[in-house]
Amino acid sequence: MSAAPHPAVRTVQSLAVLLDLTRRARAAGSVRELAFLAVNDTSQLALLRQGATWRLDMGVDALSGVLQPEANAPYVQWLDRVARQMSTLEASDTGVRAFDRHVVAPDLAEDWSAWWPEHALWVDDPAAPHTEGRLPPPAWLLAREHPWTEDELRLIREWRSAWSHAWMALQPVSPRSLRSAWQRVRQHLAPRADRPWWRQTRLAWAAAVLAVLCLPVRMSVMAPAELVPAQPAVVRAPLDGVIASFHVQPNATVKEGQPLFDFDEALIQGRIAVAQQAVLTTETEYRQAMQQALSDPRSKAQLALLASRIEEKQTEVDFLQDQATRARVLAPRSGVVIFDDPSEWIGKPVGTGERILRIAAPDDREIEAWIPMADAIALPAQAAVKLYLNASPLAPVEGQVRYVAHEAVARPDGGHAYRMRATLTGDTDHRVGLKGTARVQGEWTVLVYWMLRRPLAGLRNSLGL
Template identity: 50%
Template structure:
């Protein structure tokens, strides 16, 4: 079919080339859409043009810079275009009220002239990159008041050229989260729900979030002696000599250390002299009492003074014995270097050393206040020593202190004691990190517990 020459004497093919040149020179999608609804009249005269796509609805109207999608006309024509786009035919065709449902056809005369042409535009070819860029699945151009079927071949070609330019501008926009979401929804809409990767991903995330795990915290810990015998200074004085070495095995009753006895010996000697003086005075008064009634009455007071001196002497003798500290039980002696203690003044009750069984050890951990999770007696504990980080020492919680105490670094923590169930090569004094395990909770709670606790300190919900 030969095409008629335009009124100006220009062949439609030349006009098609001009429109294609303009489309290639367009700098934005908005400029290209404006060209579609306004410059297409070079090929085919019409009264009004509507550019519609499945994602945006009415995207452009001829003679209007920005269409109002909430206007009654825009809403009605959007429904018309959506109905026309459902047809499988990809050819340019004439449309009218007869092609619409009765509810839409009843308003045709109110908004549009009797004749119209529908130009389907393949906005997304199958498997194209435009799908990932957020392009629509179905689209078309409605030309109201257009006729001239002999121009439809050029109109179809112009639709293909314009679609190619439109897809090129869509790719030029680059990737955005909105475009990715639109492309994902487009692909998901073509699949049943159990075949959608997104559905399986959401289900997997939900199952993983609800997966039960043990609530656990980390705390500094060390190996300490279980129920050691603590040896403290029995009186105020100065350590004169230490008779054992650190980590030495001792027997019960063996001499450990002794305090300086110079002051005690001096006091003991004074008490002995006072006792002898009191006894001599008593004998003197006893002899005088035979003939002097007054001296006889003072014998009771002298006897009481002798008792005081004897008690004082006994106390000083006991103090001298207590200055020699012996082992109360068998075990290993735990203390610092002897040279650090010799000549050091100590007070009554000050700890000097401990005696413990080498194989009787337990874990002592310091639980920070911010990590004070519920820990029941018997809960599992693993201690990872700094000297052997690849192996752990298994234990069970014996008790958790109710009161937090100050630590050397200025923080407060709860003391935790755990009985070792698998000591291995554990040695008293080794330090590391203890992992304390509480009750089972969901993985989501385990992950969000500390961030949520930090937020709650600043936000009241």
């Protein structure tokens, strides 16, 4: 039998193992690798049967001999309950506490022999650096059959201290909480006894905030807008009827007098034929009455009535013929045709005066915006307007307010808004119909009013002040 090593030799060997473990901890590339060292390689310092790491926010994080612990496993759940109870006990100065089944709750002690040997060790590091924004290192749970010696506890404490520093250097930074941010602000603004009241930090910050809130800014409002023709020629239906065909397409350029669209003339021609037949019938009755008047004086009284009926029927014929000449609608001026899809109009009955299309000059453009009722502000004469088109958001179209409607009108989206028109102050290549967002400049005010105008208005409407 070989003799037991000398105590001094054992001490040197233990220190060598400790140095090797700390070196491997510093070289670890992740917290998962560190946890593996804690639960598996700590046995090089003190013989272990089982080891585990536990975190308050995650429970059992690592187990010896297992790559990934199963959170729903009975052993892991029992171990988590034991660790939570141990974490509620008063911490020791060294962070190392030996315990057995008599320390835990009776329901946990009943299953102790099924999961663990007789002696266990709770290892924490109360001196671990708690850096703001980083989670504290997990606790260790170690178990074996025989009691722990003082030499082993000292080695484990040193190993745990080095391991904790490696953990704090590797584990990810957690988001800063609002509470910690508020504490830093309070510390920064706390009064200092070595300074007079006019040099206190909180007074300087208050003055700076007040100065910023009093900065002059322009009131402004954002509103949906688009480019529209400024003075378009509106083409309306000259008669009641059905549109038969279009001779132009949307956005086409037309000249004055060019045909735009035609009405279905079948109904008009039918009415003309009926009216002409009525004229012929009335004229025949008039000639018969003239022949009877030669022998019957009483028939002379009907001649004037029949003559007036002939004039009435002839007037109706003339009117219908005039309607027939207007069945083909011509362009009243040269420009670009603005209307919807022609297929939506063909075959659709329209009434006299109904708008069919518009004709605008190529350079006849202006900005039309719809200011929401909640954003209506006082606008000076010729207030500046910038239209940021969706097609070109980096090149705004500039203009000046021409007028703002006095009354809000209903919009297709169901809301109410004030119509605003603005003339362009510069040239633009964008076509009519492009949409975007308009920014309208108002009067000068202070920043605090610009920030609080909408909240105060909402508070007033809610409380009825």
